[in-house]
Amino acid sequence: MVPEQREALDESITWMRAGRMSRRRFLERMATLGLTSTAAVSLLEACGGSANSPTGNGAATNLVWQSEQDSTPTYRQLVQTFNETIGHQKGIHVTWNQGPSNTNDLLSKYTNMLRAKDASIDILSIDIVYPAQFAASQWIRPISDSQWPVSEREKYLAGPLKGCTYKGQIWAAPFRTDVGLIYYRTDLVSTPPATWDQLTSTAQQQQSHAKYGYVWQGAQYEGLVCNFVEVLYGYGGRVLDPNDPTQVRVNSPEGRQALERMVSWVGTISPEAVTTYMEDPARLVWQNGDAVFMRNWPYAYLLSNDPNQSQIKGKFAITGMPHGGSNSTGHSSLGGWNLSINAFSPHAEPAWEFIKYLLQPPAQKKAMIEASQTTTLKSLYDDHDVLNRAPLFGQLKPILETAEPRPVSPRYTDVSDAIQRQVYQALRREKSPDEALRDLEEALKKFSNSYPA
Structure with a gap:
């Protein structure tokens, strides 16, 4: 919505509450504003009384949530429940916008x-890699300790919280996450x-039983960044200093070990074509029974156990990322989506x-x-x-507890592009x-010289 559309939305809701607009006219006007029929009906239901408040007077605060x-x-159901309960009590109505593919x-x-x-x-769902960039641009509001105390934040996974932290301040709330798996x-x-x-040697030993030893995401795109940092973190390396994104750490002995290991896979335990693989090409090779190991996200678990499309149902398991060199802990890369507040919204x-x-x-x-x-x-x-409905989540817990975000940077788009190009x-x-x-x-040092103060 542009500001004019938002103004028309608020005006229409006010008129509905005052009985100055018919149901048909309301729905027609919502269609001209680009709202889906579901969103329009949700708004209409909220307009049923004179107000969306327990006392029935005064207009509701109308919020828009843009999700992934x-x-x-x-x-849709979560928004509807909120509007009918907490929203009704506090005079708040949320309209949900479906995200693009x-x-x-x-x-x-x-x-x-x-x-x-x-x-x-008002409420923006943003990818795990963007809180720092949005914060540095002053596009989102910080979440204060009074809003979300440390005692509450401690109940949530540490890795996603790190991804939402920039300069010691929380800028988004981690709603859902994702994690790389072997x-x-x-x-x-x-x-x-x-x-x-061990992964490399086992893949070599078992390659006579499968076409490839190991498939992963080696194409020049964001997935390659995830694969690279997982190997890098496993060797104890970092792209940037976690406490100071202006300090570049990638060109290190650990960085060399990690990149040399990945290069050694191409054409040996991994096909030459792995440099064209994204998630689904790797998954299809794996599901056909043509690989001993695969790196992918949790979404591939159910698909790999579907007998209608998988040759390996019941013949696989998952584990976290390995470690290397003198390091003793592996770290999976985090994906996920976070909830932030538009800095320009008057409804913080x-x-x-x-x-x-x-x-x-x-x-x-409910989301799980x-x-x-x-x-x-x-x-x-x-x-x-x-756990009864989805036992996989029990296996994910220890992996999530050691998972790490990709480099936290106010210029993440540039950082990612540089990693993709050079690793590729x-x-x-x-x-x-x-x-x-x-x-x-x-390249990364050039970016760090232009970070916001």
Whole structure:
């Protein structure tokens, strides 16, 4: 919505409450504003009385939540429940906007909107890699300790919280997360690999039983960043200093070990074509029974156990990322979505009420059970109902506890692009690992010189 559309929306709701607009006219006007019929009916239901408040006087505060894409009814139902309960009590009504299938489209929408200081969306779902960038641009509001005390935040997974933190301040609330996993064939591998050396040697030994030893995401896109940092973190390296994003750490002995290991896989335990693989191409090779190991996200678990499309149902398990060198702990890369408040919205407090509702056990549990979303409230990974419906979540808990975000930077888009280009050139053997890391270091230092103060 542009500001004019938002103004027309508020005006229409006011007229409905005052009895000055018919139901038919209201729905027609909502269609001209670009609202879906579901959103319009939700608004209409909220307009049933003279107000959306327990006393029936005064107009409701109308909020708009722009989410990522949800292919289930879950987000719509969560909004409806809020509007009928907490929203009704506090005079708040939320309209949900479905997100696009391409997350880059959503980023473009936010960028154009927020550069114009547009307040037409109050609550923004943003990818795990963008809180620092949005915070540095002053596009989102910080979440204060009084709103969300440390004692409450401690109930949520540490990794997603790190991704929402910039300069010691929380800028978004982590609603759902995602985590990189190693899938392995239990009919070929008796013990999951603890180190990258073990994964490599086991893949070599078992390759006579499968076409490939290891498939992963080596194409030049965001997935390659996730794969690279998982190997890098496993060797104890970092792209940027976690406490100071202006300090570049990638060109290190650990960085060299990690990139040399990845390059060594291409054409040996991994196909040459792995440099074209994204998530689904790797998954399809794996499901056909053509790989001993695969790196992918939790979404591949149910698909790999579907007998209608998988040759390996019941023949695999998952584990966390291996470690390497002198390091003793592996770290999976985090994905996920966070809830933030538009800095230009005049409704910061009502927006926080809705975000707080989404963080509570009932909403988080519903997202886990009905949408298979990996939410962030730690206690739910031991919840009887959740584990009965989706035992995978019990296996994810220890992996999530050691997972780490991708580099936190106010210029993440540039950081990601530089990692993609240099790591990809190394995988294609267009550069040596040393050259790629040196060039990556130089590029990242240029970005760090232009970070906001």
